[in-house]
Amino acid sequence: MAPETLNARQLLVMGVSGCGKSTLAARLAQGLGASLIEGDDHHPAANVDKMRRGIALEDADRLPWLGVLGALLAASTGPAVLTCSALKKSYRDRLRAAVPGLRIVFIELDLEEATRRLAARKDHFFNPRLVASQFMALESPVGEEGVFRVSAMLPQPEQARAVAHWLQSTAPTGAPLVFSPSELAFP
Numbered sequence: 001m002a003p004e005t006l007n008a009r010q011l012l013v014m015g016v017s018g019c020g021k022s023t024l025a026a027r028l029a030q031g032l033g034a035s036l037i038e039g040d041d042h043h044p045a046a047n048v049d050k051m052r053r054g055i056a057l058e059d060a061d062r063l064p065w066l067g068v069l070g071a072l073l074a075a076s077t078g079p080a081v082l083t084c085s086a087l088k089k090s091y092r093d094r095l096r097a098a099v100p101g102l103r104i105v106f107i108e109l110d111l112e113e114a115t116r117r118l119a120a121r122k123d124h125f126f127n128p129r130l131v132a133s134q135f136m137a138l139e140s141p142v143g144e145e146g147v148f149r150v151s152a153m154l155p156q157p158e159q160a161r162a163v164a165h166w167l168q169s170t171a172p173t174g175a176p177l178v179f180s181p182s183e184l185a186f187p
């Protein structure tokens with residue numbers, strides 16, 4: 001996709017549970033002067049309850065949630081960063097339908113490190129028993145248009161700088177740059 005057709009205002013940060021979506025998205029939102037939409041905050045209570053009990057979500061659980069997230073992102077008046085697992089291509093396509101040309105940052109993590117991180121995380125509804133199901137559901141977005149992959153193993157400031165560089169280097173020409181990342185904003 002040519003930079004011109006990429007969305008300059010909204011950004012999705014995706015990946016399996018524990019990859020670091022919330023951490024990186026918060027930093028990006030701060031550095032970009034964007035609002036943060038935390039996907040987990042919009043799961044219906046029934047989804048949270050399932051995940052707490054160690055029952056993996058299915059398409060029927062996720063589709064209404066994706067609808068809400070797409071609508072929120074599309075309605076954002078200024079720049080916005082959304083966190084959402086967006087594990088399958090059909091889920092991402094739903095978000096793209098709401099926000100054409102959506103830019104996507106994919107944080108790539110392997111099962112071993114995900115298992116370690118989730119076991120270490122104590123105050124979260126996501127049941128660590130579900131970690132393998134996340135990888136079973138995951139369809140890598142690498143190769144899809146508007147996608148930037150970043151390793152989950154990079155220190156978080158380096159991740160943010162890499163994303164900022166990607167945003168800058170693919171900024172639409174001639175269009176007002178709503179995301180105006182600068183190295184200074186990502187110390």
Ligand SMILES: Nc1ncnc2c1ncn2[C@@H]1O[C@H](COP(=O)(O)OP(=O)(O)OP(=O)(O)O)[C@@H](O)[C@H]1O
Binds near residue numbers: 015020156
């Ligand atoms: N770049 C990083 N390097 C090492 N650890 C990290 C990094 N980013 C996040 N973490 C740690 O990994 C754990 C998961 O991070 P975080 O909650 O941001 O992931 P998440 O993808 O938002 O997870 P979930 O979707 O389950 O809420 C946290 O303990 C966090 O401190």
Ligand SMILES: O=C(O)[C@H](O)[C@@H](O)[C@H](O)[C@H](O)CO
Binds near residue numbers: 057062086
């Ligand atoms: O699609 C899913 O299975 C869910 O969105 C999960 O990924 C969790 O909500 C999230 O990661 C919180 O731990």
